[in-house]
Amino acid sequence: MNINRNFLALCPSYLFTEVGARIASFREKHPERELIRLSVGDVTLPLAPAVIRAMQRAVLEMGDAATFKGYCPETCYGYEVLTEAIRARYARRGVKLSAGEIFVSDGAKSDLSGILDIFSCDNTVLVPDPVYPVYADTNIMAGRRIVYADANGGNGFLPLPDERVQADIIYICSPNNPTGAAYGYDGLKAWVDYALRRNAVILYDAAYEAFIDGDLPHSVFEVEGARGCAIEICSFSKTAGFTGVRCGYTVIPDTLEREGVSLSGLWIRRQSTKFNGVSYITQMGAAAAFGEEGERQTAENIAYYKRNAAAIAALLGANGIWYTGGRHSPYIWMRCPGGMNSLQFFGALLEGAGVAGTPGYGFGKNGEGYLRLTAFASAEDTAKACTRMGDFLKRI
Amino acid sequence: MNINRNFLALCPSYLFTEVGARIASFREKHPERELIRLSVGDVTLPLAPAVIRAMQRAVLEMGDAATFKGYCPETCYGYEVLTEAIRARYARRGVKLSAGEIFVSDGAKSDLSGILDIFSCDNTVLVPDPVYPVYADTNIMAGRRIVYADANGGNGFLPLPDERVQADIIYICSPNNPTGAAYGYDGLKAWVDYALRRNAVILYDAAYEAFIDGDLPHSVFEVEGARGCAIEICSFSKTAGFTGVRCGYTVIPDTLEREGVSLSGLWIRRQSTKFNGVSYITQMGAAAAFGEEGERQTAENIAYYKRNAAAIAALLGANGIWYTGGRHSPYIWMRCPGGMNSLQFFGALLEGAGVAGTPGYGFGKNGEGYLRLTAFASAEDTAKACTRMGDFLKRI
Numbered sequence: 001m002n003i004n005r006n007f008l009a010l011c012p013s014y015l016f017t018e019v020g021a022r023i024a025s026f027r028e029k030h031p032e033r034e035l036i037r038l039s040v041g042d043v044t045l046p047l048a049p050a051v052i053r054a055m056q057r058a059v060l061e062m063g064d065a066a067t068f069k070g071y072c073p074e075t076c077y078g079y080e081v082l083t084e085a086i087r088a089r090y091a092r093r094g095v096k097l098s099a100g101e102i103f104v105s106d107g108a109k110s111d112l113s114g115i116l117d118i119f120s121c122d123n124t125v126l127v128p129d130p131v132y133p134v135y136a137d138t139n140i141m142a143g144r145r146i147v148y149a150d151a152n153g154g155n156g157f158l159p160l161p162d163e164r165v166q167a168d169i170i171y172i173c174s175p176n177n178p179t180g181a182a183y184g185y186d187g188l189k190a191w192v193d194y195a196l197r198r199n200a201v202i203l204y205d206a207a208y209e210a211f212i213d214g215d216l217p218h219s220v221f222e223v224e225g226a227r228g229c230a231i232e233i234c235s236f237s238k239t240a241g242f243t244g245v246r247c248g249y250t251v252i253p254d255t256l257e258r259e260g261v262s263l264s265g266l267w268i269r270r271q272s273t274k275f276n277g278v279s280y281i282t283q284m285g286a287a288a289a290f291g292e293e294g295e296r297q298t299a300e301n302i303a304y305y306k307r308n309a310a311a312i313a314a315l316l317g318a319n320g321i322w323y324t325g326g327r328h329s330p331y332i333w334m335r336c337p338g339g340m341n342s343l344q345f346f347g348a349l350l351e352g353a354g355v356a357g358t359p360g361y362g363f364g365k366n367g368e369g370y371l372r373l374t375a376f377a378s379a380e381d382t383a384k385a386c387t388r389m390g391d392f393l394k395r396i
Numbered sequence: 397m398n399i400n401r402n403f404l405a406l407c408p409s410y411l412f413t414e415v416g417a418r419i420a421s422f423r424e425k426h427p428e429r430e431l432i433r434l435s436v437g438d439v440t441l442p443l444a445p446a447v448i449r450a451m452q453r454a455v456l457e458m459g460d461a462a463t464f465k466g467y468c469p470e471t472c473y474g475y476e477v478l479t480e481a482i483r484a485r486y487a488r489r490g491v492k493l494s495a496g497e498i499f500v501s502d503g504a505k506s507d508l509s510g511i512l513d514i515f516s517c518d519n520t521v522l523v524p525d526p527v528y529p530v531y532a533d534t535n536i537m538a539g540r541r542i543v544y545a546d547a548n549g550g551n552g553f554l555p556l557p558d559e560r561v562q563a564d565i566i567y568i569c570s571p572n573n574p575t576g577a578a579y580g581y582d583g584l585k586a587w588v589d590y591a592l593r594r595n596a597v598i599l600y601d602a603a604y605e606a607f608i609d610g611d612l613p614h615s616v617f618e619v620e621g622a623r624g625c626a627i628e629i630c631s632f633s634k635t636a637g638f639t640g641v642r643c644g645y646t647v648i649p650d651t652l653e654r655e656g657v658s659l660s661g662l663w664i665r666r667q668s669t670k671f672n673g674v675s676y677i678t679q680m681g682a683a684a685a686f687g688e689e690g691e692r693q694t695a696e697n698i699a700y701y702k703r704n705a706a707a708i709a710a711l712l713g714a715n716g717i718w719y720t721g722g723r724h725s726p727y728i729w730m731r732c733p734g735g736m737n738s739l740q741f742f743g744a745l746l747e748g749a750g751v752a753g754t755p756g757y758g759f760g761k762n763g764e765g766y767l768r769l770t771a772f773a774s775a776e777d778t779a780k781a782c783t784r785m786g787d788f789l790k791r792i
Contacts, residue, residue: 001564001595002516003657007665042466052459055677059455062640063448069640070438106502106642106672113670117537120398137669141513168397199397237672244458244465244676246502261399269403273533274509276502276633280640281451282675 078104180325411758474500576721
């Protein structure tokens with residue numbers, strides 16, 4: 001009996017232990033001071049009324065034999081009312097999908113790991129640095145070789161393909177966690193062309209697409225050629241506040257093949273074997289989130305967070321701090337001033353302003369020297385934090 | 397870029413295609429005849445009123461900023477109200493668990509595949525035959541070697557350990573799907589001792605434990621020594637009718653190690669990386685299912701299904717048909733009469749009685765010559781089916 005020794009190669013998550021310990025210490029030393037956390041990547045506004053109504057109705061249906069729902073008839077795909085709502089949303093962006101290309105799940109995190117099952121462990125994975133740690137960790141668990149694409153101030157944290165690098169599975173998260181940077185059409189096209197030349201597959205994490213304004217692509221499938229190389233993974237978590245409800249969807253073009261094998265065919269087999277569908281109640285809520293009223297209401301919540309992000313960005317700009325994000329994202333990625341490394345600055349900001357961010361070193365070597373701030377706190381707390389940060393930045 | 401070629405080793409699921417095609421053909425040829433399906437492994441009775449109330453309350457909380465819930469704070473474990481309810485349920489069976497040994501998930505199917513991530517692919521897996529196809533398929537996808545333990549009429553479909561067989565991961569499903577057979581203490585003790593001697597791990601699927609009456613173990617942890625070799629995977633699907641709600645829990649003793657590594661430690665890392673928790677609404681419903689009122693109400697539904705099972709079993713017994721299951725299970729596993737193989741008998745029963753079962757060959761070579769009947773239809777339909785089957789059995 002052997003355990004999976006790849007797990008021993010995982011880095012322990014020192015980041016959150018360290019951050020948690022310092023925050024606990026702050027609270028102990030300064031019980032009278034109010035700590036404002038701009039560190040949490042979780043939504044705070046309640047679900048849209050249209051979503052609540054749909055879920056209430058679904059709950060009642062589950063209590064009545066005549067309307068009770070057991071297993072979702074289409075385990076891999078989800079209920080048609082939801083997949084059709086997703087399809088319509090893509091159509092509004094000019095992306096035409098077939099019904100059989102959309103697969104509802106309990107969230108992007110589950111799909112980001114599940115999708116790896118259909119690929120051999122001897123593929124090379126390309127991951128940006130800094131990055132959401134899950135992309136690397138899921139591949140370390142499988143024993144795959146990982147190469148990193150450097151994201152930094154020089155490229156605005158939007159790395160472009162390096163012809164010297166061979167990769168089979170390419171992660172792109174745009175708008176990005178942790179940096180908030182978002183690719184334009186040309187940048188994504190460069191990656192699509194690179195993937196097509198190498199017969200690689202792009203795993204496109206679109207978890208934050210609802211925060212985009214202006215003319216950036218929301219979906220990788222808006223890019224010519226993407227149907228030949230991309231799988232898109234989306235989430236209701238940030239779009240509709242579903243972090244505690246759990247729903248997402250993965251889009252795999254039905255013509256996408258590698259080695260002559262349909263990737264959606266492999267996904268269907270994987271999901272049929274390892275997954276048993278999403279709650280009926282959740283799916284009805286998700287369908288309502290993408291209905292006319294739901295989209296309007298969830299857009300108001302997104303706008304609220306974006307106003308917070310804009311306030312934080314404005315504060316940094318006014319104080320000459322270099323940053324990215326803050327516009328198409330709930331995240332602002334700031335360069336630590338005063339030559340401090342990310343943990344030092346995190347501590348200084350905590351002590352000096354009573355504001356907690358997330359030190360960038362936890363997201364990779366290129367995160368060193370940066371701090372992530374999030375826009376999910378209340379507008380009042382965000383404004384208060386901005387005032388305090390402004391005072392603090394002037395003092396250092 | 398290589399796909400996972402292990403997927404090409406999977407058998408296509410001819411069973412459900414074949415069964416579906418024959419049922420569709422029957423409906424086309426005999427639109428006037430009423431088909432009764434005793435083939436579906438899905439619940440039909442609505443959720444308990446206590447569960448509905450808890451979920452309604454949770455939905456409303458999600459619509460209010462003051463009570464809104466984002467990510468479950470303890471992603472891997474679940475909300476305390478639920479884990480404590482699970483712990484209390486085990487305590488009532490005399491099994492003492494610590495809070496940190498219970499891990500809530502979106503269902504047994506997800507956990508049955510997820511748990512394999514913590515084990516090396518070079519382990520040998522022991523699976524009973526016949527069996528729920530997922531145990532073998534998830535391991536075929538990973539490229540593990542699989543050996544089968546023969547379950548048959550000779551051992552009452554309750555195979556005992558074979559000392560000549562070396563295995564590292566051992567699947568036990570008791571009460572069993574598809575046979576409904578359930579181990580007593582001695583049978584489970586034999587498997588626990590076997591696993592301890594070989595340093596193996598038992599994956600114990602307790603999805604149907606709520607159907608047990610009398611003095612059989614409900615949990616593998618009622619067996620002496622099991623904490624040294626077993627992981628138990630449970631589900632609210634059949635226990636509380638949650639097939640369309642999605643909730644389960646896995647129990648890993650905190651002292652369970654292999655190669656000096658804590659298995660629950662590996663599971664925590666796996667879940668933290670590949671999973672993002674269960675819906676707040678679902679968890680509150682699940683906690684209510686295990687509360688006093690919820691347990692009473694869900695027990696009534698279980699009793700309803702058990703009465704159906706008893707009726708089917710009685711009908712078979714009265715007609716001299718050998719069967720197992722039907723007592724501690726919603727499944728009855730009958731030997732096909734008249735020397736017919738399972739697909740032949742399935743077809744004959746369909747044509748002759750308008751009743752659909754599930755041909756045993758789909759569950760493995762030892763399923764040939766057997767048919768699975770399920771107790772989830774309405775009491776009226778079950779009674780009608782029994783009458784028709786009785787007439788049919790007398791004619792052949």
